[in-house]
Every structure is written in C-alpha cells, then in structure tokens.
Amino acid sequence: MDGETSAHTAHPPLRPRIFAVVVLYRQSPSASITVHTLARALEAQDAPPCTVLLYDNTPAAERTAAAPPAGFRYQAAETNRGMLGAVEAALAGAAAEGCGWLLTLDQDTALPEDFFAALRPGLAAAQSDERIGVIVPQLAEGARLLSPAYVGIGRATPLPAGFAGTPAREARAFNSAALLRVQAMHSLGGFDPCFWLDHFDSWLHHRLYVHGWRMHVLGGLTLEHHFSLLDYGKRVSQERYRNFLEAEAAYIDLYEPRIAALAYTAQLGVRWLNQIRRGETRGIRADTRSALWRRLTTRREARIARWRSDMRCAASTASTADAVVASEP
Secondary structure, three states: OEOOEOOOOOOOOOOOOEEEEEEEOOOOHHHOHHHHHHHHHHOOOOOOOEEEEEEEOOOHHHOOOOOOOOOEEEEEOOOOOHHHHHHHHHHHHHHHHOOOEEEEEOOOOOOOOOHHHHOHHHHHHHHHOOOEEEEEEEEEEOOEEEEOEEOOOOOOEEOOOOOEEEOOOOEEOOOOOEEEEHHHHHHOOOOOOOOOOOOHHHHHHHHHHHOOOEEEEEEEEEEEOOOHHHHHHHHOOHHHHHHHHHHHHHHHHHHOOHHHHHHHHHHHHHHHHHHHHHOOOHHHHHHHHHHHHHHHHOOHHHHHHHHHHHHOOOOOHHHHHHOOOOOOO
16 A cells, blocks of 8 residues: 655665664573574675664673674663663664664564565655655554554554555654664754653654654565563563553653543543453552542643652653643643
8 A cells, every 4th residue: 555655766775874773671682583583684685784782671680691693782781771771872883883774673573584675665765755764664463553553642543554655644653673764863852761661662753753754664564573562461560561551641641632631541441441351460450540540630740740750860851842731630
C-alpha cells in the first residue's frame, strides 16, 4: 500500500555511515539474537560502513565475561539509564566518527540478512526529502501489527500492513530497528531524563514531529517483535510495570490534549476491571488501581511533580517548551 506522501527513488542506492547501538539487559552478547543476525547482515556485500556498540545495562554483579563478536564494541553502563543512556552514548560515538544515521536495536529483534538492502528505499527518500528524520520498519508479534502507529485520542492505531512512505499525520514507532538521522536528534536540544526507559520512543517521535521532522515507513520490511507489555502478567516484573504506568500517565499529562487525558483515565478503569476478571496478580492489580486513584484525586501539576521526584530527574528546557499546558481534574 502506498503512503500518503510517496518516496522519491530517482537517486542511486545510498551507503551512508551508520552507528548502531544494541541495548542489552541481563543477556550476554552471545545470547542475543539481534547481535547474531546483525553480524550476518553486516557480512552482506552491499552493507554500508557501520560501527556497532553493544551497550550493556545489566547490573555489574550479573554481567558475564563473554566477548562480543569481532568488530563490535562493548560498553558496560555505570548505572542503568535504559534507552536514554544507550542513545546518548551512541550519539557521542556517531559524532566522533562522522556517522549520519543512528540505528537503535533491542536485544530480541531478528534481522534478515538483507536488512541493510531493505533500508535503501528509506535512505533514498531521505536524500530527496530533508525533512525525513527517522526511517522505520513495521514491527509485529505474530499477526498483530504493533509499530508504527498513528497518534490518536485515547489510543494509537497501527498503520496498515505494507504501508510505505510518509504518514500524513503524526505517528510514533518503537525503538527497535529505527534508523534516526543524527542531525534530527541533535536538533531536539537534549532529552527529558525522566523518560529514560518506558515511553522514550513516544517522547522522541513526538519531539521530532513538532520540530518538523517526518517519518518514512519501509513498506517492504516487517520484523517480528516480542512486545512484553502484551502480557505484562507473565513477561514483565512488577517494578517494570509500575515504571511503565508512571511514564504512560506522565507522557499523556505532558503531551496529550485534555480529551485524551480524560479518555486515558477511563481506560485505566477498564484495564483494572479486566485485570480482576483475568485474575492477574495482586501486585499488578494494586498498581493499576493506585494509578487510577491518583488520576481521580490529584491535579495534573501535582502528578507531574510527583513523577519527576520519584524519577529523581528534572525536565530539560527543550522538552518543557513543547509540553501541552492544560488543566486536568
């Protein structure tokens, strides 16, 4: 299916220098399917010059001594700052090596051997349209499309299967296998340190959009993606679920209009009732109930202040300037 804005393909295939970062957490490089499949993709004859950084957020006491593949760099994080720490380290490396694009990958994404060839339509479109700041594949778990998705009131709607080109309205995508123009990343003026893990991708794509950058979707590339939050009762720890809830609510309070915030409060109530019906663990149900109660009894400004205090961070000047200012019940 063609996108609303067609990609120009008159330019020859590009081989720009790419800086790739694979984020590891409690998994050795040798156990990561992403590391193995990326190494194979880089062996292709037409693969572009690419530097690979394995950024390990695993606690020091749990790290293994396994060596990364030849040619891959390894960096152990001093503290776990999630995706934010990995992206900041990769941007520093990209600047030092003159890389024009940053490729972000999680540890569980299987890449096809022709992955870099599949990026060519997006790179050609980005050469023709300097507004394109991010190139993304479609991600799915089984038959369920996950990313990218249109931003809507109350929920995001995945783009149709096979969509190719630039969406006509705001869309967001997951971090995995996203190719980001380094110039676009620097134009944001910094990151919000509170969105260090969950909803980092929502924050990033919204900021790119309001700064005039656009997304190109690769209609010919769909990757299987293991999305833990589709079954948080089995795949996600209670600590991670609590962090997700807090980031989700904060993002909506900061960047969504009032009607979306009201819809989210109602959705939390439905989520809590569904968790009771499914027999989710008591801790998961309690966290959802607490999040709902907080929205019903605490004003927006107080909720945001509490979240920043809990995260022990402060908003960057750049992110604050783009926040939606709206009164909330």
